[in-house]
Amino acid sequence: MSLRSLTVQAAWRFAAAPAAARFRRALADPERTQRRILCSVVGRNGSTRFGREHDFRSIDSVEGFRERVPVRTYDELKPWIDAAADGEPGVLTCDPISAFLPTSGTSSGRKLIPWTASLHREFEEAIHPWVHGFMRGCPGAWRGRAYWALSPPSWPGDRTGGGIPIGFAADTSYLAGFLRPLVSASLAVPSEVAALRDTVDWNYVTLAFLLAAADLSMISIWSPTFLTTLVEPLAAWWPRLLHDLENGTLSPPGGARTRLPQLARQFGRHASRAGTLRGHSSCDFAAIWPQLAGISCWTDAAARDPSRELARLFPRAKIVGKGLVATEGIVSIPVPGASSPALAVTSHFLEFIGDDGSVCGAWELSEGREYSVVLTTGGGLYRYRLNDRIRVTGFTDRCPLVEFMGREGAACDLCGEKLAEPFVRSCLDRAAGKIGATWSFALLAPAASAKPQYVLIVAGDDETDASRMALALDEMLCQNVHYAHARRIGQLGSVRPVRLRCNAAEAWARYQQRLASEGARIGDIKPAALDSRTGWEMVFADSRSVSVEPAV
Numbered sequence: 169m170s171l172r173s174l175t176v177q178a179a180w181r182f183a184a185a186p187a188a189a190r191f192r193r194a195l196a197d198p199e200r201t202q203r204r205i206l207c208s209v210v211g212r213n214g215s216t217r218f219g220r221e222h223d224f225r226s227i228d229s230v231e232g233f234r235e236r237v238p239v240r241t242y243d244e245l246k247p248w249i250d251a252a253a254d255g256e257p258g259v260l261t262c263d264p265i266s267a268f269l270p271t272s273g274t275s276s277g278r279k280l281i282p283w284t285a286s287l288h289r290e291f292e293e294a295i296h297p298w299v300h301g302f303m304r305g306c307p308g309a310w311r312g313r314a315y316w317a318l319s320p321p322s323w324p325g326d327r328t329g330g331g332i333p334i335g336f337a338a339d340t341s342y343l344a345g346f347l348r349p350l351v352s353a354s355l356a357v358p359s360e361v362a363a364l365r366d367t368v369d370w371n372y373v374t375l376a377f378l379l380a381a382a383d384l385s386m387i388s389i390w391s392p393t394f395l396t397t398l399v400e401p402l403a404a405w406w407p408r409l410l411h412d413l414e415n416g417t418l419s420p421p422g423g424a425r426t427r428l429p430q431l432a433r434q435f436g437r438h439a440s441r442a443g444t445l446r447g448h449s450s451c452d453f454a455a456i457w458p459q460l461a462g463i464s465c466w467t468d469a470a471a472r473d474p475s476r477e478l479a480r481l482f483p484r485a486k487i488v489g490k491g492l493v494a495t496e497g498i499v500s501i502p503v504p505g506a507s508s509p510a511l512a513v514t515s516h517f518l519e520f521i522g523d524d525g526s527v528c529g530a531w532e533l534s535e536g537r538e539y540s541v542v543l544t545t546g547g548g549l550y551r552y553r554l555n556d557r558i559r560v561t562g563f564t565d566r567c568p569l570v571e572f573m574g575r576e577g578a579a580c581d582l583c584g585e586k587l588a589e590p591f592v593r594s595c596l597d598r599a600a601g602k603i604g605a606t607w608s609f610a611l612l613a614p615a616a617s618a619k620p621q622y623v624l625i626v627a628g629d630d631e632t633d634a635s636r637m638a639l640a641l642d643e644m645l646c647q648n649v650h651y652a653h654a655r656r657i658g659q660l661g662s663v664r665p666v667r668l669r670c671n672a673a674e675a676w677a678r679y680q681q682r683l684a685s686e687g688a689r690i691g692d693i694k695p696a697a698l699d700s701r702t703g704w705e706m707v708f709a710d711s712r713s714v715s716v717e718p719a720v
Contacts, residue, residue, distance in 0.1 A: 170312070170383065176354045177310045180299055183347055187296035191514050195565040198513040199531035206230060206517040209546055212286070217259045218248055218550065230529060239521070239542055239551045242279050252548070253280055255330025260548025261286065267333045270649045271495035272586040278649050280334065281495050286546025291342055294498040294512040298491070302464070305504045306486050309462030312385030313356040315378060316340070317394065338362070356381035358434055367656050372420035373431060375402060376412055379445060380438045384457045388464040390490075391583040392474040393620055395463070396481065397659040399453070406450040413442035454484045464488045468572040470581055492572045494554060497543045500570050508561040508569040517544040519551065520558075533560045533568045540576055555579065555588075580613075580700040582620040583659050585651040587612075593697035595644035602644075603636045608672030611679070612641070612663070613699045616706070620654075621661030625704055627668040627675045634667035668708055675708065682707050 194201040210233060214224040222236045242249075252259040253268060263284035271279050303310055318339040326334040338359030340348045352359065357377040364370040375398070378384060389395055402409075405421070412419055416437035418428045448455040463482060467475040467489035479487050491500035491509035497516045500509035511518060511530050518530045520539035533539065541554040555577065558570040575581050579588045592612050600607060607628035615623040624638045642663040646652040654660040668675050676695070682704075 172354055173310065173312055173383070173385075176350050177303065179350050180310075180347060181303060183345075184296035184300040184303075187293050187514070188300035190293070191297035191512075194514045195510065195567040198511070198567045199529065201513050202517055202530050203230060205514075206233060206544065209286075209517060209544060212263075212546075213261055213548075215258065216262060216548075217251075217256075218548070222550075233544075234527065234551075237551050239519075239527075239553050241553050241555075245549065245552060248548070249280060249282065252282060253328035253330055253332060255328075255332070260550075261546065263287075263546070265332055265548075267336065268328055269495050270335055272588070272591075272648045272650045278647065279495075280328065281549070282547045284547050287497075288342075288344060290515045290546050291498060292344060294501050294515045295342065297514075298501040301502060301504045302462070302488060305502075306462040306488060308459070309386035309486070309488075311461070312383030312459050313354055313381045314351075314386040314388065315356045315381075315384065316351075316388045317362070318342070318388065318390060356384050358431065360431065364428075366420075367658060368422060369420045369428070371398060371401060371657065372405060372409075373418055373428060374398060375405065376409055376418055376435065379409055379456065380413060380435065380441060381457075382441055382444070383459055385459045386462045386464070387460065387485075390466060390493075391654075391659070392463075392465045392467075392471055392478045393583040393659050394657070395465070395478060396474065397657060399481075400658070403450040410442045410445055413438040413445070453482050457482075458484070460485045462486050462488055464490055466490055466572075466584075468492075469574040470583075474583075492541075492556060492558065492570070494556065496547075496549055496552060496554060497545050499541055499543075499554070499556065499558070500572075503564055503569075506562075506564050506569055508571050510564050510567050510569050513567055516546075518542070519544070521553075530568065531566065535560050535562055535568075538573060574700075580622075580698055582614055582622075583654050585648060585654050585660065587645070587648065587651065587698060589696060589698040591648065592645070595641055595647070596697050599637060599640035599644050602640050603633070605633060605637050605640075607637070609668065609675040609679075610637075610697065611699060611704065612697060613704045614702045615661075615664055616702050617661070617664075619661050620659065621664060623664045623666055623705060625666045625668060625675075625708060627670055627672055634665035638663040638665035666705055666708075678708055 210224050210227050213219045227233050227236060248259050252265055260282060261284050263286050265282045265284055267283040268280035269283050271281060316339050328334060340352050340359065343351060357374055361370065361373050361377065364373060387395065408419065416432065416435060418432045418435055445456065460482060463478060463485045465471065465475055465478065465487065467487065475487055489502055489509065491502055498512045499518065501512050503510045513530050519542040520528045520533060521542060522528065522537060522539055538557055538559045541556045541558060543552045543554055544550050555575055557573040557576050559573050560568045561571050562569045575586060577589065579586065596610050607626050609627040611625045612622050615621045624634065624641055626634050626637055646655060
């Protein structure tokens with residue numbers, strides 16, 4: 169272990185210990201902890217515009233909070249968020265808003281989540297126990313350098329109408345104080361690389377820095393497909409990358425591209441490392457990174473199978489789940505020895521809506537039941553419906569262990585893009601308007617392909633151009649920040665068009681037949697612009713009355 173790695177590990181363990189101890193104590197009495205958090209959030213923000221409008225000064229209990237503040241979606245909170253983004257002080261929080269973090273929207277392509285000092289502390293109350301447990305459960309992951317890629321980058325200069333920055337320059341911004349420069353110094357890939365706008369440049373330069381890191385011991389990402397996409401071109405670029413390692417250059421494919429002189433100076437020469445790598449196959453990741461001990465990523469719901477593929481590609485690395493982490497807040501974190509992540513009861517105030525509409529606190533959940541997550545945070549989200557669904561798998565002490573089941577409602581999330589049905593419907597309408605197309609049936613769904621991508625199944629008159637429609641739709645979907653990032657780095661393929669040679673009635677009949685065969689009542693089936701099921705190409709191709717135009 170290098171002195172640098174030893175210093176980072178010791179410093180982080182020291183910084184994480186108090187929060188880890190508070191979390192362990194809270195597992196025994198989540199109710200007391202959660203009531204204290206709510207009291208603190210409401211008490212601090214009574215003088216805000218939102219607090220005055222909801223009479224925060226008179227709230228002295230969870231029950232009173234629920235009486236005065238309704239559960240809201242982002243769109244319902246948007247008037248207050250927009251006012252804060254425009255620069256009005258004290259709208260949602262007494263804390264100044266230092267940034268707005270972008271994430272995917274339901275009816276619009278982007279939501280802006282306020283980031284404050286209080287929300288920062290709440291995130292640390294979850295991050296530190298997670299790191300402390302990770303160090304205990306996978307100590308080898310902290311003995312070398314790390315690669316962190318936790319959120320899509322925001323381009324420098326992005327600001328709201330009120331001049332507040334949008335996004336972080338680096339993922340280490342989630343850390344505070346002395347930890348930030350220490351962790352930054354231990355990164356295998358400089359944070360500046362994430363801001364490269366050209367996809368090939370970003371992918372190539374990231375791989376170059378990772379190959380140079382013989383001591384790479386930990387990778388922390390969001391979707392497992394991010395990593396499989398990142399290493400996919402390694403074989404094709406292998407000779408070029410080894411040449412750059414040997415000579416201290418960075419020369420991504422494409423003669424017109426910049427040679428990235430500033431990053432090249434940070435990169436330096438690695439002749440010995442290049443010689444070592446020439447003795448290995450470009451596909452033998454265990455030999456390329458022999459010290460890689462841990463990969464942290466999503467492992468539930470749509471990420472389950474891709475995370476297993478990561479385990480196959482990196483057989484020496486332990487795959488460690490992240491729990492349920494969103495831009496808005498942290499719902500659950502892994503606990504050493506537990507079968508599922510535990511609720512992050514020391515961070516935000518958590519509520520859960522059952523299928524019968526009942527609202528429960530974290531201390532009132534029942535094993536085996538599923539719930540919708542509601543957050544109240546120090547960032548000014550009050551009783552915010554996250555649209556994520558969890559199932560209680562058991563308990564550690566008195567704290568529920570939960571499994572992420574997926575997004576609620578008509579939504580799809582192949583690799584973190586979180587497409588919602590209202591947004592997709594809006595994009596379809598705007599795409600049709602842009603190219604002057606008409607259609608009588610259109611459905612976006614995951615394609616039955618090895619690489620994550622969507623298929624647009626469309627029926628219309630003889631003039632309907634499915635290829636142009638798919639291109640226009642793909643462009644509109646890129647207004648979703650996570651979809652755009654996944655497309656930019658190649659994590660998601662472009663929308664693939666399938667034109668049905670049938671009328672809308674026939675297409676609609678096949679759509680109903682599939683849902684009815686899966687238990688839906690015919691009278692309850694409504695037209696949808698988005699469906700999360702795969703196999704729709706075969707559903708329509710299977711009908712004698714429906715033929716499928718070859719994909720373009």
